[in-house]
Amino acid sequence: MAALLQPDDSGGSSLVDAVARDLDITGLAASAVIKRIKAGETLYVEGDAAPYCYQIVSGFIKEYNTLEDGRRQVADFYSVGELFGVSELETQLHTAEAITDCVVRCYPRETYLQTVASSPLLSKLFVSTLMARLHRARERMIMLGRMSAIQRVAAFLERLAIEHGKDDNVEIMMSRQDIADHLGLTIETVCRALTELKKRGVIMMASARLFSTVDKTALRHIAQHGEPAH
Amino acid sequence: MAALLQPDDSGGSSLVDAVARDLDITGLAASAVIKRIKAGETLYVEGDAAPYCYQIVSGFIKEYNTLEDGRRQVADFYSVGELFGVSELETQLHTAEAITDCVVRCYPRETYLQTVASSPLLSKLFVSTLMARLHRARERMIMLGRMSAIQRVAAFLERLAIEHGKDDNVEIMMSRQDIADHLGLTIETVCRALTELKKRGVIMMASARLFSTVDKTALRHIAQHGEPAH
DNA sequence: CGTTGTTTTGAGTTTTCTCAACATGTGTGG
DNA sequence: CCACACATGTTGAGAAAACTCAAAACAACG
Numbered sequence: 034m035a036a037l038l039q040p041d042d043s044g045g046s047s048l049v050d051a052v053a054r055d056l057d058i059t060g061l062a063a064s065a066v067i068k069r070i071k072a073g074e075t076l077y078v079e080g081d082a083a084p085y086c087y088q089i090v091s092g093f094i095k096e097y098n099t100l101e102d103g104r105r106q107v108a109d110f111y112s113v114g115e116l117f118g119v120s121e122l123e124t125q126l127h128t129a130e131a132i133t134d135c136v137v138r139c140y141p142r143e144t145y146l147q148t149v150a151s152s153p154l155l156s157k158l159f160v161s162t163l164m165a166r167l168h169r170a171r172e173r174m175i176m177l178g179r180m181s182a183i184q185r186v187a188a189f190l191e192r193l194a195i196e197h198g199k200d201d202n203v204e205i206m207m208s209r210q211d212i213a214d215h216l217g218l219t220i221e222t223v224c225r226a227l228t229e230l231k232k233r234g235v236i237m238m239a240s241a242r243l244f245s246t247v248d249k250t251a252l253r254h255i256a257q258h259g260e261p262a263h
Numbered sequence: 264m265a266a267l268l269q270p271d272d273s274g275g276s277s278l279v280d281a282v283a284r285d286l287d288i289t290g291l292a293a294s295a296v297i298k299r300i301k302a303g304e305t306l307y308v309e310g311d312a313a314p315y316c317y318q319i320v321s322g323f324i325k326e327y328n329t330l331e332d333g334r335r336q337v338a339d340f341y342s343v344g345e346l347f348g349v350s351e352l353e354t355q356l357h358t359a360e361a362i363t364d365c366v367v368r369c370y371p372r373e374t375y376l377q378t379v380a381s382s383p384l385l386s387k388l389f390v391s392t393l394m395a396r397l398h399r400a401r402e403r404m405i406m407l408g409r410m411s412a413i414q415r416v417a418a419f420l421e422r423l424a425i426e427h428g429k430d431d432n433v434e435i436m437m438s439r440q441d442i443a444d445h446l447g448l449t450i451e452t453v454c455r456a457l458t459e460l461k462k463r464g465v466i467m468m469a470s471a472r473l474f475s476t477v478d479k480t481a482l483r484h485i486a487q488h489g490e491p492a493h
Numbered sequence: 494c495g496t497t498g499t500t501t502t503g504a505g506t507t508t509t510c511t512c513a514a515c516a517t518g519t520g521t522g523g
Numbered sequence: 524c525c526a527c528a529c530a531t532g533t534t535g536a537g538a539a540a541a542c543t544c545a546a547a548a549c550a551a552c553g
Contacts, residue, residue, distance in 0.1 A: 126401070160386075170400035175328055451509090451533080
């Protein structure tokens, strides 16, 4: 059950990202504009016209929505190589903000979509990326809809560790507020969950932004059942 | 703000669905198998091999995940014309169950993806469908992560009414359990929210599965702010 | 070394959930 | 057509989870 929740790398860096980054088989790198933005700056805001879609050359970006009362929902985080901000609509549906200083490659959106559609290979890769995104979104729907605070935080850390590639000294790029806004919790609840995981000896934190998994099995178990193995 | 939450029809019946259904420009209808399933039966279960992808000819289907403890998260509902169960993986990530008796067209998955990738037009339409799905998923992430029970129910009814095309006597195909599993709530909380909306004179219900919007503005307002306009 | 921003902890409130009872429907066999 | 059983939906009371507000600890920075 819930195979969707088994962490995997499928969403992280798809072939299309890698191919586009390294080989430029799209032939689009020439028409792309390079843009540098500082940590905290926004690349685009919800409702903006969307002339470009973007790919991260370096840095880390969050994409979110703001509600009327100022609360936010972070839809996704993107790191090196990932494509984002691509929509078939004329306007952006999210706000993209740099978490660290970033360099991004900006492709003309229409041209990009046109080029992708005209090549069977690119089409397949692009569709693959979109499907991976859809999986990620659905994974998160399960977290948001059906998991307790500690489960969400455990699952979040597990994924961070996987994307990082090892369990030791994983850097948490985003703030507690970002994590909270991603997991549908408050800052305080995220902190308390982290404290609880430390107390239980499941993780260790060298600093607020650096953790390591002490007991991988227990972390997995908490993410799935909310309680440590009896 | 939160333009993502403004209901629109983009996800409902995309061009690709319509085109594929009416004109068979994919040339795939010939290789498709027609399957009939009764209400309550499953078309596929999470983890099953995925030889096909599906399109609804008639009926109404829900796609969900089951957690270890039996709780469910309904990812999406599909109605006539919609394509679903298409994944680039070899196995299904969700379970699909008929809510009403259904007739579905089953396309060989690999062939389908291959055919779509080989035509620029089909590619564009297919990508369009996937993006609409992604929007829908993100809309729901906002609901699940940041909206109160009554906001979620109000937003859900609003969308039902829009998809139905009018505000009067909208049929609620799914059970309270399905709604709860979709909105990340319990049956009881869904009922209480519905009762509250009736009390406030925002909706009327002819029966448990039939509602009409009395005050569209108030419904919208509650979906967005949680409280009726002062 | 103070200033500012972020993270953590604490106490009390609010929301939603759980468990239990009750109501309403729907379908079947007598 | 009625009576019964079974599924679905609604309401209530108390428990649990997460939230809010407030304060304290910790870090980063000039």
